[in-house]
Amino acid sequence: MGxxxxxxxxxxxxxxxxxxxxxxxxxxxxxRVLNGVGGSPETIRKVRAAAAEVGYVPNAIARSLQSQRxxxxxxxxxDIGNPVYVEMMRAIESVVAASGRQLLVHATGGQxxxxxxxxxxxxxxxxxxxxxxxxxxxxxxxxxLVDSPAPVVVVGQLxxxxxxxxxxxxxxxxVGLAVDHLVAAGRQRIGFVNGPLDTVPGAARDAGFRAALxxxxxxxxxxxxxxxxxxxxxxxxxxxxxxxxxxxDALVCAxxxxxxxxxxxxxxxGRRVPEDVAxxxxxxxxxxxxMFPQLSSVSLGSAERGRRAAELLLQRIADPALPPxxxxxxxxxxxxxxxxxxxxxxxxxxxxxxxxxxxxxxxEVTA
Amino acid sequence: MGxxxxxxxxxxxxxxxxxxxxxxxxxxxxxRVLNGVGGSPETIRKVRAAAAEVGYVPNAIARSLQSQRxxxxxxxxxDIGNPVYVEMMRAIESVVAASGRQLLVHATGGQxxxxxxxxxxxxxxxxxxxxxxxxxxxxxxxxxLVDSPAPVVVVGQLxxxxxxxxxxxxxxxxVGLAVDHLVAAGRQRIGFVNGPLDTVPGAARDAGFRAALxxxxxxxxxxxxxxxxxxxxxxxxxxxxxxxxxxxDALVCAxxxxxxxxxxxxxxxGRRVPEDVAxxxxxxxxxxxxMFPQLSSVSLGSAERGRRAAELLLQRIADPALPPxxxxxxxxxxxxxxxxxxxxxxxxxxxxxxxxxxxxxxxEVTA
Numbered sequence: 001m002g003x004x005x006x007x008x009x010x011x012x013x014x015x016x017x018x019x020x021x022x023x024x025x026x027x028x029x030x031x032r033v034l035n036g037v038g039g040s041p042e043t044i045r046k047v048r049a050a051a052a053e054v055g056y057v058p059n060a061i062a063r064s065l066q067s068q069r070x071x072x073x074x075x076x077x078x079d080i081g082n083p084v085y086v087e088m089m090r091a092i093e094s095v096v097a098a099s100g101r102q103l104l105v106h107a108t109g110g111q112x113x114x115x116x117x118x119x120x121x122x123x124x125x126x127x128x129x130x131x132x133x134x135x136x137x138x139x140x141x142x143x144x145l146v147d148s149p150a151p152v153v154v155v156g157q158l159x160x161x162x163x164x165x166x167x168x169x170x171x172x173x174x175v176g177l178a179v180d181h182l183v184a185a186g187r188q189r190i191g192f193v194n195g196p197l198d199t200v201p202g203a204a205r206d207a208g209f210r211a212a213l214x215x216x217x218x219x220x221x222x223x224x225x226x227x228x229x230x231x232x233x234x235x236x237x238x239x240x241x242x243x244x245x246x247x248x249d250a251l252v253c254a255x256x257x258x259x260x261x262x263x264x265x266x267x268x269x270g271r272r273v274p275e276d277v278a279x280x281x282x283x284x285x286x287x288x289x290x291m292f293p294q295l296s297s298v299s300l301g302s303a304e305r306g307r308r309a310a311e312l313l314l315q316r317i318a319d320p321a322l323p324p325x326x327x328x329x330x331x332x333x334x335x336x337x338x339x340x341x342x343x344x345x346x347x348x349x350x351x352x353x354x355x356x357x358x359x360x361x362x363x364e365v366t367a
Numbered sequence: 368m369g370x371x372x373x374x375x376x377x378x379x380x381x382x383x384x385x386x387x388x389x390x391x392x393x394x395x396x397x398x399r400v401l402n403g404v405g406g407s408p409e410t411i412r413k414v415r416a417a418a419a420e421v422g423y424v425p426n427a428i429a430r431s432l433q434s435q436r437x438x439x440x441x442x443x444x445x446d447i448g449n450p451v452y453v454e455m456m457r458a459i460e461s462v463v464a465a466s467g468r469q470l471l472v473h474a475t476g477g478q479x480x481x482x483x484x485x486x487x488x489x490x491x492x493x494x495x496x497x498x499x500x501x502x503x504x505x506x507x508x509x510x511x512l513v514d515s516p517a518p519v520v521v522v523g524q525l526x527x528x529x530x531x532x533x534x535x536x537x538x539x540x541x542v543g544l545a546v547d548h549l550v551a552a553g554r555q556r557i558g559f560v561n562g563p564l565d566t567v568p569g570a571a572r573d574a575g576f577r578a579a580l581x582x583x584x585x586x587x588x589x590x591x592x593x594x595x596x597x598x599x600x601x602x603x604x605x606x607x608x609x610x611x612x613x614x615x616d617a618l619v620c621a622x623x624x625x626x627x628x629x630x631x632x633x634x635x636x637g638r639r640v641p642e643d644v645a646x647x648x649x650x651x652x653x654x655x656x657x658m659f660p661q662l663s664s665v666s667l668g669s670a671e672r673g674r675r676a677a678e679l680l681l682q683r684i685a686d687p688a689l690p691p692x693x694x695x696x697x698x699x700x701x702x703x704x705x706x707x708x709x710x711x712x713x714x715x716x717x718x719x720x721x722x723x724x725x726x727x728x729x730x731e732v733t734a
Binding site for chain 2: 031032033035039040041071072080081083087090102106107122125126128148150151232260261263264268287290292316317320
């Protein structure tokens with residue numbers, strides 16, 4: 001019994017002890033070689049030959065063989081550095097870790113080809129399932145999602161009523177919340193800095209902006225609309241182009257990275273925020289609260305969407321016969337100093353007080 | 368031959384065709400069940416029973432069995448949302464993907480117990496190797512690193528001359544670069560906002576700050592030193608505490624998140640940056656360039672350290688007999704508007720120009 005335990009696993013597969021005995025080296029030496037952490041060239045040669053002869057299988061691989069599970073979940077997003085994905089990733093990681101699995105993160109760069117290739121790789125079962133947040137959805141892509149060879153949950157809009165587990169928000173309505181807020185605050189020349197119109201979020205947010213202005217009976221001045229990319233540098237450049245030809249008294253930005261770029265462009269151009277130009281971002285990431293003034297932003301519930309997507313995926317893995325499910329997270333607006341009628345922190349750059357006092361904090365108001 | 372190809376892999380293992388035939392269902396149905404993406408309860412029952420009878424093994428698991436590799440690399444960092452880790456992660460992901468492997472990301476929360484547990488899990492060979500960036504290193508932790516059951520590369524300082532592949536920088540010297548720059552600019556009351564002193568980076572940066580002031584013959588006023596955490600909110604609170612009791616004309620912050628918090632605290636207190644208080648962060652992340660004014664920051668080469676760590680790990684996996692290696696990436700200072708003698712973008716909040724013109728960009732100077 002003792003010898004059997006050492007030399008074989010319960011189902012008869014050889015262990016590191018079997019390999020060490022065959023190679024004529026110590027168990028510690030065999031273990032180090034099998035684990036890839038060292039050994040003389042001669043020891044490495046002997047241990048590898050012995051492992052091949054006896055058919056040694058490392059633990060995790062042997063366990064996968066028994067359970068036919070990898071205990072890995074993949075997440076594919078455009079940019080792992082975008083704070084909206086960071087918050088989604090944190091929420092997903094938390095659910096995945098609680099289930100005893102681990103998260104594998106892919107950065108796709110927003111390329112449809114990369115995402116379709118990842119979906120095809122699922123046929124090799126390198127993970128138990130995948131959460132994907134595509135920013136562009138082509139027909140091919142949709143077909144690959146529907147025919148996915150392993151469980152997939154999509155975070156984001158899907159053009160058709162696709163039979164795929166899906167967690168979405170309503171970013172079109174979200175843009176409307178920003179416009180309603182600015183109109184109520186008396187702003188009259190509301191501009192919009194968007195990401196690419198050929199992306200799902202870009203198209204939805206453009207439609208939302210136009211519909212919201214129309215709803216208030218405001219004619220859109222096209223000079224007040226500019227398109228860049230969903231990144232900081234491109235957002236700053238897009239805001240600079242807009243400010244070079246038009247005089248908005250408010251700007252809605254299609255995500256917080258663009259809004260941070262627009263804030264930089266506004267301050268560098270000498271415009272006061274919010275006195276001259278009120279500013280509202282979108283995604284309500286940590287970044288919005290890090291700015292000075294703090295940015296108002298439309299939350300699209302990225303952490304909540306991530307949490308629900310992870311739960312849907314775990315349920316799908318446990319029960320593949322479930323019908324496709326769709327969940328929706330409602331947007332809401334967090335109003336902060338960048339768009340409040342009265343700045344939260346008083347005038348900027350007042351003379352420093354003679355007696356140092358605790359600095360006032362910027363209150364955060366969530367509407 | 369045709370039938371053999373369909374019914375068995377080259378080495379005689381059963382395929383989805385074998386399972387479908389045994390279950391009496393179509394290949395498409397068997398495939399969907401085996402991949403966990405659907406099927407009636409009855410089909411699922413039949414296919415699973417057939418798979419168990421014939422000993423079906425999914426592709427990725429079968430491939431691992433042959434190669435004894437998982438083709439996965441793990442990265443363990445404190446906080447996947449900290450921009451310094453995001454930049455490191457992007458660089459690692461790029462090297463790992465180029466090698467045909469995939470990256471698995473763990474967030475440890477900086478807990479030594481979590482990191483030690485991950486190192487123990489390596490014995491199960493769920494990945495081919497791990498890159499870990501510990502912010503606290505205890506004796507137990509160090510022992511776990513040295514005795515790791517799979518290849519490990521450490522990014523960061525290791526207290527002893529540990530026989531572990533290691534990529535480090537010299538953050539102590541990096542703090543010195545910031546102090547030298549501020550002293551050269553004529554600043555006389557240089558404060559320091561640090562992270563916890565019981566962390567490796569906190570201790571090194573504290574020592575660096577004190578040594579640099581001493582090197583310039585400046586007596587340290589302890590009221591100018593405050594400790595928080597390496598996060599934005601804690602950094603802002605720490606800067607507020609410091610500003611409530613002291614009047615620095617410059618602040619060095621132990622990372623960019625703290626520096627962003629300090630910028631917020633300074634502006635909210637009515638101090639001008641850099642006119643009243645010059646500000647220098649550390650890590651030189653994207654965040655530093657997103658601020659207004661843009662933040663000077665000491666680069667510790669996080670992307671470069673990530674890239675080199677990934678290369679060391681791939682080399683170690685390919686050749687376990689390599690001696691332990693240590694690489695060092697030198698810090699350098701990026702000087703921007705937050706500490707320049709003359710602000711890059713002119714006075715803030717000047718009246719808006721009557722004729723809109725393209726907004727000036729903030730030039731970036733790397734010293």
